[in-house]
Amino acid sequence: MPPLPIVKVSQLSKRFGPILALDQVELEVKPGEILGILGANGAGKTTLLHILLGLTTPTSGRVEVFGQNFENHRSQILQKTNFSSSYIALPFNLKVREVLHVFALLYGLTDSHPKIDQLLQLFEISETRDTAVGKLSSGQITRLNLCKALLNSPGLLLLDEPTASLDPDIAEKVRHLLRQAQARDGLTILYTSHNMYEVEQLCDRIIFLHRGRILASGSPDWMKQQFQQATLEQVFIRIARSGDVLAPENSGSHQQPT
Ligand SMILES: Nc1ncnc2c1ncn2[C@@H]1O[C@H](COP(=O)(O)OP(=O)(O)O)[C@@H](O)[C@H]1O
Ligand SMILES: [Mg+2]
CATH class of the missing domain: 3.40.50.300 (P-loop containing nucleotide triphosphate hydrolases)
Known part of the structure; x- marks a missing residue:
């Protein structure tokens, strides 16, 4: 079958x-x-x-x-399920790691820090972890969106x-x-x-x-x-x-x- x-x-x-x-x-x-x-x-x-x-x-x-x-x-x-789009706005005054942490809480993840670090590394934006979203380049925002999209290990x-x-x-x-x-x-x-x-x-x-x-x-x-x-x-x-x-x-x- x-x-x-x-x-x-x-x-x-x-x-x-x-x-x-x-x-x-x-x-x-x-x-x-x-x-x-x-x-x-x-x-x-x-x-x-x-x-x-x-x-x-x-x-x-x-x-x-x-x-x-x-x-x-x-x-x-x-x-x-998760998604990423060029057309969604992330809160621009939060730092990158804060944004991902908020999403992790929304997804009900506990101890999300290792996962967040791993995803930031994977998408090569670890250096932005303490940068406010509003200060990121569009390419960095795109990658942050993808980190968010993989945070809950979607199917x-x-x-x-x-x-x-x-x-x-x-x-x-x-x-x-x-x-x-x-x-x-x-x-x-x-x-x-x-x-x-x-x-x-x-x-x-x-x-x-x-x-x-x-x-x-x-x-x-x-x-x-x-x-x-x-x-x-x-x-x-x-x-x-x-x-x-x-x-x-x-x-x-x-x-x-x-
Ligand atoms: N919320 C909405 N209200 C009214 N029309 C909409 C809405 N969302 C999409 N449409 C219309 O539905 C059609 C398909 O849109 P969309 O799915 O965004 O197309 P695509 O993503 O392929 O560009 C378009 O004609 C668009 O204008
Ligand atoms: Mg479209």
């Missing part, structure tokens, strides 16, 4: 007034999979992650995480454009650390990025969202073959510009059989 999916959503839709941000999304994510969620601005990527974090309530559909119904097991699920990590402000060297290190966490702890990662190189390096599989619908799902190589493009960037542009024509009901299924 295949292992139970870590995330399973069916017929998931989210409406914001006239906007259908997610439209009948079907998705299963396997344990230990790194799934890239691609799509133009407004495609519905953040909405999907927010639903998995309980920050947005779906209009309709089912969400299961760790094999449990999200509505009924929300707090158990969220205890084992599911949701990353919304986490490396947007990192230089190529640090971005490469972060990818390596995420791969390590996947290999060592079986961490499952859902990840959005507009950096196609990074997506290709990191993701086992990607899905393309277009106006809230999944237009294609498969490995980066499969996507390039399927859309007859040399690079993932070209696949992205093709889908973003002609997604309406490529939608399954217009063109036959582009979904990879699983």
Whole structure:
């Protein structure tokens, strides 16, 4: 029997007034999979992650995480989930170690100091531990967010454009650390990025969202073959510009059989 999916959503839709941000999304994510969620601005990527974090309530559909119904097991699920986003603000007047300590308390961790030190070292920002968040560079804040995201040793990590402000060297290190966490702890990662190189390096599989619908799902190589493009960037542009024509009901299924 295949292992139970870590995330399973069916017929998931989210409406914001006239906007259908997610439209009948079907998705299963396997344990230990790194799934890239691609799509133009407004495609519905953040909405999907927010639903998995309980920050947005779906209009309709089912969400299961760790094999449990999200509505009924929300707090158990969220205890084992974490996220990082370029778009959240950390309290700027607290020091780095204080911020992580506060989050550790929120997560119910006892004796979090060794873990905090270990994560700061891992992301190479130990020297900022007594620096106020407001004085950090954007790359340091990004790494602090990732430390926060791994603090509760999550089984599911949701990353919304986490490396947007990192230089190529640090971005490469972060990818390596995420791969390590996947290999060592079986961490499952859902990840959005507009950096196609990074997506290709990191993701086992990607899905393309277009106006809230999944237009294609498969490995980066499969996507390039399927859309007859040399690079993932070209696949992205093709889908973003002609997604309406490529939608399954217009063109036959582009979904990879699983
Ligand atoms: N809280 C909200 N209220 C109204 N519309 C929203 C809200 N959040 C997202 N949307 C709309 O839903 C669509 C999908 O947004 P989002 O999930 O943020 O896209 P992405 O992350 O792919 O750029 C967009 O049209 C956006 O304007
Ligand atoms: Mg977004």
